[in-house]
Amino acid sequence: MDTQMLIRIVVGVLMTAIVGVFAVKRVLWLTKLIRSGQPVSESNNRKDNLRKRITTQFEEVFGQTRLLKWSIPGIAHFFTMWGFFILASVYLEAFGLLFDHDFHIPLIGRWDALGFLQDFFAVAVLLGIITFAIIRLTREPKKLGRESRFYGSHTGGAWLILFMIFNVIWTYALVRGAAVNTDALPYGNGAFFSQFMGWIMAPLGYTANVWIETLALLAHIAIMLVFLLIVLHSKHLHIGLAPINVTFKRMPDGLGPLLPVESKGEIVDFEDPAEDAVLGRGKIEDFTWKGYLDFTTCTECGRCQSQCPAWNTGKPLSPKLVIMNLRDHMFAKAPYFLDGKESPLENTPEGGLGEELRGEKKSEEHSHEHVPESGFERVMGSGPDQATRPLVGTAEELGVIDPDVLWSCTTCGACVEQCPVDIEHIDHIVDMRRYQVMMESEFPGELGVLFKNLETKGNPWGQNAKDRTNWIDEVDFDVPVFGKDVDSFEGYEYLFWVGCAGAFEDRAKKTTKAVAELLATAGVKYLVLGEGETCNGDSARRSGNEFLFQQLAAQNVETLNDLFEGVERVDRKVVVTCPHCFNTLGREYPQLNGNYTVLHHTQLLNRLIRDKKLVPVKSSESGMDITYHDPCYLGRHNKEYSAPRELIGASGAKLTEMPRHADRGLCCGAGGARMWMEEHIGKRVNVERSEEAVDTGASAIATGCPFCRVMMTDGVDDVAATRDVEKPEVLDVAQLLLGSLDKGSVTLPEKGT
Incomplete structure (x- = not known):
């Protein structure tokens, strides 16, 4: 040699x-850390459908899709x-x-x-x-x-x-x-x-x-x-x-439903919760092993941040920084909870580690550059060591996550959609909200009004239930109401779920009446619940009030199951105009034994056109230049991008896309219960989106969501006032279709028939 x-x-x-x-030592420590996270329930199975999971891994890892x-x-x-x-x-x-x-x-x-x-x-x-x-x-x-x-x-x-x-x-x-x-x-x-x-x-x-x-x-x-x-x-x-x-990511089509509240690997029964049940995530030890895996997998690429509507309008929320701060906090606190010790917040008299453990300066690994803007100081790292911080801060106490960060999220899903490593940001944000609402009673004051209206009136506007059918008085054709005009679903094909906005909000009522007329024109047999409806609970759930969501959902499931008694699962058809109703009834009610075939009105109307039951014509009025705003809960959450666009094309309108559209569409700002909260920091999200729509030069803005319609209308008003430009009309796709319809010799059913 x-x-x-x-x-x-x-x-x-x-x-x-x-x-x-x-x-090897580091790999074993990381394995121990991730495995120390809370278990997940059987319903949140991360190991089912192994063939699809392996196929997805090949597509996303080796194919880099x-x-x-x-x-x-x-x-x-x-x-x-x-x-x-x-x-x-x-x-x-x-x-x-x-x-x-x-x-x-x-x-x-x-x-x-x-x-x-x-x-x-x-x-x-x-x-x-x-x-x-x-x-x-x-x-x-x-x-x-x-x-x-x-x-x-x-x-x-x-x-x-x-x-x-x-x-x-x-x-x-x-x-x-x-x-x-x-x-x-x-x-x-x-x-x-x-x-x-x-x-x-x-x-x-x-x-x-x-x-x-x-x-x-x-x-x-x-x-x-x-x-x-x-x-x-x-x-x-x-x-x-x-x-x-x-x-091990969630495997729905789209972003999927929110997961039920889990504690120690079991779904919490809100009718009889365990005394030691933790509702949501109040400290880093409450997160599941999948949460720990998410935190350690973050690449810091910032794709989520670049697409976030809150971040793009000056809010302190960055999905990337949320995950990074949770990761840094987890690593700092891991030496304590991995060895079964009490957390440093609990085992010292002052709630800190002490000089000898904490040190004078933060580790460079756990620090971010300081940003002297509202809320950012606490988000990005000044103050005590990461291990000593509470998970969510208050006005007096520095937290890992600032309250302004937590409540800025619209749950639009842009972060999850763009993340190249499938981090589930929304799940973690909502779980922290759940703890704040149900365990700490800490939430924005506007949500208190929302919760009270939902509890006492069954709708966010606080309107009386008897007013849910007022829109029927404004149409000149028959709309049968279950429990009032008919006692059975027999002989009907669809339940038209009107929703709170569709019944109470003046702009959304125009969509409701347009859809009702289109269905009647096509000869579709449908009925409505009228006063039997109550709020689906979407805003309550996404704002963290799972208890209230469970109450509302249980009431609706009981009503719907009574309506569909004896009807086959495939024939339990519901059509909705609100994507939030679409997502909640179709994807979240199955968690409460509510299984229905739910269609968004754009999907059903598109089907009726293909079946020649609706025949649009390209009139001069319907040939306007349209830009379309994608509702997040129809698009990213449920992957429906084509139906509304096909309806716009069928109506004879010219579609001009905004720079951010489809899976990169910008949120209107109403999701995640933000519809009911004021924007105190930065630019209003709906104004940002409305400016983008106005810049296309389109004469009208179409959408397929009542929340989006409200937000875009208000945003367009602000833009028109500040820019002194002509204000484009904001309307639902159904109205556009109705305006281009060739009704022929169709006779709508008269009232009382």
Whole structure:
């Protein structure tokens, strides 16, 4: 054995052994941490439908389908990720070369095709990190401030990773180039980059290339080992954890329903809750193992932040920073709860760790740059050590999550939709709201009015139930009411669920009447519940008042089950005009034994047009220029983008899309119970969206949601007043269709028939 081989073996094995010990120790600790999270209930099964889960993992991890939605960074990431998969064969060869100068992988180690792939992806990775560097330089937070999606991220760590990848590539180039000149490269001309490097290094001579090969080989292995340690102690944990998080994500079509309240792995029975039941998440130990997995998987890429309507309008909420702060708090507090100790908030007289444990300064790992704006100081890190903070702060006490952050969320789902590693931001935000509402009675004052109206009147407006049928008096055709005009669903095809907005809000009532007339024109047999309806509970649930949601939902399920008694599941058809009703009745009521076939009115109307039961004509009036606003709970939450657009086309209108539309559409600002809360910080979300709509130059704005219609109408009023421009009309797609309808000789049923 010559001197160089001895150096290779001793140094290479020693480095690998030392790093291996630290790496294994870290992996075991992370595994223990994630497994320490609260269990999930059987209904929140994360291990069902394994075939689909594995298929999804292949699509999202190996196919990079989510990342490729953003083409340039997506392509760069695709080749970088696959580069590391392919270059794993290079590291196998590198460790083999420690012991054997002529080592090659058995069977495939001399194939030119493999040599070509290794070189191709080495060059692709180099181009990829150059692309990332350019993106980061042009989107630098110090230049762009809040407009940068990297704002608040640990940018130093990102640059370190890019530097380490660069080190991997240049040491690879030296090893391969030298190997060409020492006859150690097992590949021919297929390894084009290696042959090129060999040509450059050939003038150095054989002896120099031998030493370069040895030194570069050891450097190549050392860099990768250091890279491994950096990954295990940084945001780049996602390299190993992303495939796991994708595998165990929720698997609905769309974003899916909110999960029931769980405590210690069991769904809370609100009729008889356990005395020690924790309603929501009040401290980091209350989160499930999937929550811990979410926190540790975050890549800090900021895609969620860039799409968040709250962040884009000056609010302190960034979905990215919420997850980052929860992660930092979890890591800081983990040494206590992992060993079964009481939390530092509970085991010291002053509620702190003490000087000797806390230290004078926060760890750099757990700090974010300070932002001197309302609410941001507490969000981004000044104050006591992370481990001593309460989960949600108050006006007097610094928390991991600021109340302004918690209550700014519209639950629009843009963060979940854009996250490349399937973090479930909304679930965590709503769970923290649940604890604040049901355990602490801490919530914005406006919600107190909402809760009272829902409890006493069964609707957010506080109107009397008898007024739910007032809209029927304003139409000149018959609308049968269950329990008043008819006593059975027999002979009817649909229940028309009008909803609170559709019954009480003047603008939404226009949609209700348009849909009722369209259904009657098409000869659809339908009835309504009238006073039998009560609020579906969407706003109560998303504001954290699960107890109130359960009451409202149980009442509605009882009413609906009574209506559909004896009717087959597939024939229990409900049509709604509100996407929030659509989502709640169709996707959340099954949690309470309420199983129905729920259609949004745009879906049913589209079907009626295809069946020629409605025949629109392209009149001059219906040929207006329209822009369409996607309701979040119809689009992102339930993946219905085509039906409303097809109706706009069928009506003869010209559709002009806003820059942000479909799965990247901007929320109107009403979701997550924000409809009932004032916006005290930053720009109003509905004004931001209305400006975008007005900028298209369209003469009208169409939508398919009563909440969106209210918010867009108010927003357009503000925009028209400040810009002195002509105000576009805001209307529902159903009204647009009705205006272009060829009713022919259809005779609507007269009242009382």
